[in-house]
Amino acid sequence: MTNCCKVCRNEAKQKCSGCLNVFYCSRNCQISDWKSGHKNACKPYEVKRNEKLGRYMIAARDLKAGEVLFREFAVVHGPKMISNPMCLGCHKTLAIQPHKADFYRCSRCAWPMCSNQCEMLDPHIDECKLMASKNYKCPTKNNQRQLEAIYFFILPLRFLLMKLNQPKSFDKILSELESHVDERIASRSYESHKLHLVPFIQKLLDPKIFTEQLILTAVAVLDNNCHEVSMPLRRIEMGGLFLISLILCHDCVPNTKHYVNYVEAETDILRYQMTFETTVPVKKGEHLTTTYTDTLKTTLERRRHLKQTKIFDCDCKRCRDSTELLTHGSSWKCEKCNKGLVVSMDPLDSISNWQCECCKSQYSYEEISKKLNRLQIQLSTSIKRNPEALENFIRLFNGEIYGNHLLMIEVKYMLCLMYGNIFGYEYKDLPEKLLHRKLELCHNLISIYSTIDPGQANHLQNVNFELNCAKIIETKLKLNRKIINRNDAMIAIDECLKEIRACYNVLVKETENKAIMDKRLGRIISESFV
Numbered sequence: 001m002t003n004c005c006k007v008c009r010n011e012a013k014q015k016c017s018g019c020l021n022v023f024y025c026s027r028n029c030q031i032s033d034w035k036s037g038h039k040n041a042c043k044p045y046e047v048k049r050n051e052k053l054g055r056y057m058i059a060a061r062d063l064k065a066g067e068v069l070f071r072e073f074a075v076v077h078g079p080k081m082i083s084n085p086m087c088l089g090c091h092k093t094l095a096i097q098p099h100k101a102d103f104y105r106c107s108r109c110a111w112p113m114c115s116n117q118c119e120m121l122d123p124h125i126d127e128c129k130l131m132a133s134k135n136y137k138c139p140t141k142n143n144q145r146q147l148e149a150i151y152f153f154i155l156p157l158r159f160l161l162m163k164l165n166q167p168k169s170f171d172k173i174l175s176e177l178e179s180h181v182d183e184r185i186a187s188r189s190y191e192s193h194k195l196h197l198v199p200f201i202q203k204l205l206d207p208k209i210f211t212e213q214l215i216l217t218a219v220a221v222l223d224n225n226c227h228e229v230s231m232p233l234r235r236i237e238m239g240g241l242f243l244i245s246l247i248l249c250h251d252c253v254p255n256t257k258h259y260v261n262y263v264e265a266e267t268d269i270l271r272y273q274m275t276f277e278t279t280v281p282v283k284k285g286e287h288l289t290t291t292y293t294d295t296l297k298t299t300l301e302r303r304r305h306l307k308q309t310k311i312f313d314c315d316c317k318r319c320r321d322s323t324e325l326l327t328h329g330s331s332w333k334c335e336k337c338n339k340g341l342v343v344s345m346d347p348l349d350s351i352s353n354w355q356c357e358c359c360k361s362q363y364s365y366e367e368i369s370k371k372l373n374r375l376q377i378q379l380s381t382s383i384k385r386n387p388e389a390l391e392n393f394i395r396l397f398n399g400e401i402y403g404n405h406l407l408m409i410e411v412k413y414m415l416c417l418m419y420g421n422i423f424g425y426e427y428k429d430l431p432e433k434l435l436h437r438k439l440e441l442c443h444n445l446i447s448i449y450s451t452i453d454p455g456q457a458n459h460l461q462n463v464n465f466e467l468n469c470a471k472i473i474e475t476k477l478k479l480n481r482k483i484i485n486r487n488d489a490m491i492a493i494d495e496c497l498k499e500i501r502a503c504y505n506v507l508v509k510e511t512e513n514k515a516i517m518d519k520r521l522g523r524i525i526s527e528s529f530v
Contacts, residue, residue, distance in 0.1 A: 007033050016042060021061070045069055045288055047247055054178075056287060057247045063282040065455045066506065069256065071275045074240030075173070076123070076162065077229065078155035083237070088127070088154065089118025093235040110137040126161050127154070134204050153200050155226075155239055156219050160201065160210060177246065179220035180311035193219050224310060229260050229272055231512050242274045250310070251289035252302055252318040253325070253452055255280050258290065259510035275509070280455035295453050298330040298406050299347050300369070315348055318452065322347045325451050329406040332371065333399065336361040341402055342368075371400070375407055387418050387425060409448055413459065416441045416466055420473070421520075427473050427527055435473055442467035456506045465503035468496040469524045476527075493528050500524060 005012035005025035012023035014030070022038070024030040034042075044067060046060045057069075079086055085094045085103060088111050094103050103112035106119050109131040113119055119128070131137075139150065162170040184190045197219060198212050225246055226239040245258065256276050263273045282288065292310050293302045299319050306314050318325055322343040331341040332354075340358025344365075354363045375397060382389040390411050401408055419438040420427045427435075442463050449460040472493050479489040504521050508514045 005029050006038075043070070053249055055176075055247050056249045059282045059284050059286050059288060061284050063278050065278055065280050067278050069276045069278065069288065070244050071273055072242050072244045073273055074227075074229075074242050075169070076155070076159045077238055077240035077272060078123070078158050079151040080155075080228075080237065080239050081152045082149060083151040085112050086151070086238070087112065087114045087118050088124045089113055089121035091236050091238050093237065105138070108132040112138070123158055126165065127157055130157075130161070130204055136204065153197055155222060156197060156215070157201060157204065159218055159222060159241070160205060160215065163209070173241075173243070174217065174221060177221050177225050178311075179217050180224055181217050181220040183311045184220055184223070189223070190216070190220075227258075227260075227274065231260065231262065233512055233515065234262060236272075240272060240274070245274060245276060245290065248276070248288050248290040250292045250306070250312075250314065251287075251316045252291060252293070252295055252299075252314060253316070253454070254289045254291045254295070255282050255286075255455075256288055256290050257457055259512075261511045277456075277509075279457045296406055296410065296459065298372070299324060299344070300330065300350060300365075300372070303348075303350060313348070319347060327448050327451050328402050328404045329409070329448065329452065331402045331405060332363075332368065333402055334359060334361060335400070338399075344368075372407070375401065379407065379411065385418075385422070387415055387422075390415050390418075403444070404448055409445065412441050412445055413463070416445060416463060420466070420469060427469075430473075432477065435470060435477075438470045439467070439474065442470065458507060458510075461503045461506045465500055465507070465520070468499040468503075469520075469527075472496045472524060472528050497525070497528060 003012050003015075003023040004010065006022040007029035008025060010025045012025040012029075014024045014026075016022050016024070016030070016038070022033070024033065044060055044063055045057045047055055047057055049055050063069075078088075078091075086092060087094055088106075092114060094112050094114070096103055104115055105111065106113050106124075106128060107116065108119070109128045111124075111128075118124070159170075162173075181190075193216055194212070198215050201210060201215050202212075222239070222241065225241060227242050227245065229236060229238050229240045231237075240260075248256065255278060257279050258274055258276045260272050260274050263271055276290070278288075293305045293314075295302070297305070303314050303319060306312060322330075322345070324330055328341055328343070330347075331343050334340045334342050334356035337356060337359035340356040342354050342356050342361075342363055344352050345355050345362075346352035351365045353365065354368050355361070378397075379393060382393050393411055394408065397408075416438060419425055419434055419441075420430055425434070430438075445463045446460065446467065449457070449463060453459050475484070475489050475492045475496070478484045479486065484492075500521065504517055508517050
């Protein structure tokens with residue numbers, strides 16, 4: 001069958017690499033069509049709408065794992081409600097310089113900044129002018145707690161300033177995004193916003209335009225829809241409102257992941273770019289999903305967090321299944337028969353009883369919650385950078401909590417990353433017993449992550465990276481003992497290095513990871529010589 005150029009209708013062999021739906025006979029025809037509107041149509045996703053979900057996103061064609069769906073910049077970003085002192089220009093967390101009594105302060109509004117260069121960066125310019133015009137100065141007394149608390153109004157103020165500077169965009173956002181403001185009325189945060197945030201904003205902005213209802217609705221939109229932007233190496237922890245990402249539905253086993261990279265630009269507003277990409281193959285017409293919670297927490301924890309922060313009850317396939325898709329990520333060992341696993345009788349009911357699958361003994365949700373809280377406190381008091389303390393935690397509670405419970409999986413993940421990497425446990429010092437322990441941990445983690453955090457998700461990629469590093473060391477041990485010959489060892493090591501480089505290529509897409517991943521890759525390459 002002959003394909004025709006979309007523009008001139010001549011015979012064409014070049015397929016658009018973006019949508020894979022149209023052909024062009026030449027580069028000129030492709031450029032012409034791009035300018036004529038194909039730029040907007042050439043997307044790997046389509047946006048749909050129905051009464052239950054509102055807007056949602058589906059795959060416009062068959063997608064491979066690792067395909068970029070979209071990149072976008074935040075329409076507004078800034079400090080979280082409670083924030084460490086941060087520069088309002090570049091958003092880096094601040095620390096008082098040695099031999100200095102205070103931070104550098106903005107010359108007009110007295111907010112802590114990195115330097116006078118940051119004073120003129122977006123989006124600080126507008127808020128600075130406003131505060132200066134109202135004679136508002138940030139408290140200059142160096143009180144850490146007071147400074148952390150006073151950042152609460154910056155992000156809402158920036159969002160509300162859009163009503164003055166970009167009124168159509170502001171109104172569209174408010175009309176399209178869920179605020180759940182009515183459901184938030186009974187919450188402590190709503191009352192706090194009403195008592196403290198509203199009067200503060202109305203001192204800076206005209207209360208006739210910026211009414212109490214408008215301010216509370218705007219804050220609820222931010223609470224419900226902001227993404228966390230975390231870039232520890234750049235000392236950046238803040239929130240951002242990314243609009244395209246909000247179209248994706250939530251699922252506790254999502255088929256996409258996202259990350260934020262720093263993009264050099266003339267103004268700060270364009271420096272933080274979020275990328276969404278698939279983690280597994282997605283068929284044409286299937287929903288594209290993200291997660292608004294930690295997928296590596298138990299069903300009780302995930303659903304509680306979603307209810308508190310996003311005001312909805314998740315009923316995804318994983319949440320409906322008391323075995324968490326046969327991983328038993330929430331299951332406990334039965335204290336009465338010491339044989340069966342205890343699972344929720346109705347995982348969509350947070351106060352449902354739990355029951356042993358073997359002897360049918362029942363436990364109240366209070367008992368299960370108390371046990372989980374007790375073990376979480378115990379883990380938090382363990383020395384997390386000490387493998388011995390973590391191994392002791394596993395031994396201590398192994399009779400009480402199932403080995404695949406996600407609290408145990410969290411501990412095993414930490415151990416997996418420690419063995420072979422941290423001081424005193426590097427491969428050159430690692431006893432063979434602990435090398436085999438690392439391999440065991442990796443296989444256990446992969447069996448769980450492949451179900452609940454699959455494909456190119458970061459945890460699975462990290463564990464696969466570590467597994468192949470450990471396999472290289474194991475291969476060298478076998479070679480030294482003449483269990484295998486040099487040729488077989490080199491073939492095995494080459495296969496491991498291919499897997500390691502594939503994991504590396506996935507993980508360094510997030511530029512925050514690159515320096516760490518370069519060190520990890522360099523270290524194992526140096527270990528791989530035979």
